[in-house]
Amino acid sequence: MTDGNQRGILYGLGVGPGDPELLTVKALRVLERVPVVAYVASGGGPSLARSIVAGYLGGGQVEIALDVPIATDPGPARDAYGKSAAEIAGHLRDGRDVAVLCQGDPFFYGSFMYLFERLAGEHRVEVVPGVTSLTAAAALAGMPLASRQETLCVLPATLCEETLEARLAANDVAAVVKVGRHLSKVRRVLGRLGYAERARYVERAGMDGERVLALDDAGDGPAPYFSIVLVGVEAVER
């Protein structure tokens, strides 16, 4: 793995929604084997992905905290991802495998894609899929996501109200992710569409403090970033 002129492998490691037991056997095996572990820790703050796997880290690994701004301004983020990619590339060139810890799944609303884009051309990359907060939310709420002929639409609450409404109206079942401070907007839209009855608010699925509420009971203030509103089917038919 640190063998002469052989280059390291970059792993995009899905570590699941929060419960350390929702890691896959594969992710665990990679994690215990790689010499370098990287994760996003904006502004020197804590990393949720790292906290999920904390119990599995042996202590002998190099850790890289990637300081990437959460801000929507693309300029500084671009610079930060460039810098992070360069740091990771250094280890790969020296023959060390690097695992980037990704909450949920690396390619499902994650930031790993920005590293993947910069490194996949030159380096060998392996993406290890993970359990998403979406299926964890459905499991917790006891709400099947989709079956048979149904279309499932996953959309971020950050969309403007009109787009949100049009897309929710056009699909059978939906999951609104990244609810956070957009909760009242989501509730208004679902109310207008007559979907409120079959919607559930799921907070922190797969993490400590997870809970499921009717949409009306979710309060009026902003919700945590890790909250999802599921809009289920009317009835199971079979």
Added chain:
Amino acid sequence: MTDGNQRGILYGLGVGPGDPELLTVKALRVLERVPVVAYVASGGGPSLARSIVAGYLGGGQVEIALDVPIATDPGPARDAYGKSAAEIAGHLRDGRDVAVLCQGDPFFYGSFMYLFERLAGEHRVEVVPGVTSLTAAAALAGMPLASRQETLCVLPATLCEETLEARLAANDVAAVVKVGRHLSKVRRVLGRLGYAERARYVERAGMDGERVLALDDAGDGPAPYFSIVLVGVEAVER
């Protein structure tokens, strides 16, 4: 677990897309502990879900093969699910935990919901989310599913051509599941929408023989049931 008047727990156990290493630690722990394991095996045929976990089964468990017709005719399926639910309920009432093995995730285009619907009222049910073939396909293809403001639409290829086209046109990124014998229809629709360039055909993601092809290279015959067409974003921006 088999304790006097205490009832058993029903587990909907997501076992991931196919690679036994894509089971979660939690699913593995439940699997090694339950006295009864159930799975769909239509017409006495093999069960994919069982084959995924075969290496983890100790041999001391009761196994229930649920004979549920794949046919679209709802009558016989309803009877079969009723019979299966009754058999499972018998074990639960006798205090034995039962794990129903679900390929992928139990609530993502799975048949577990039909058992859940029949048993959740009377019995304690715990759904263990799993890695879906959707994120496994994205990982294999090296194609991020969605990020930031993007809407992800998951739709079954079994939809009629007009609906398929309208829904694909209305969303940013999409995954067409259950491609099977509908491959040429999917290809026609994507061609008309001008999406063929950014589409990839992924066959048997997370299973033996998995492969990724350009849509044009996927052949003209029917595809396996476990194939997905991913329609990616135009470009990563950040």
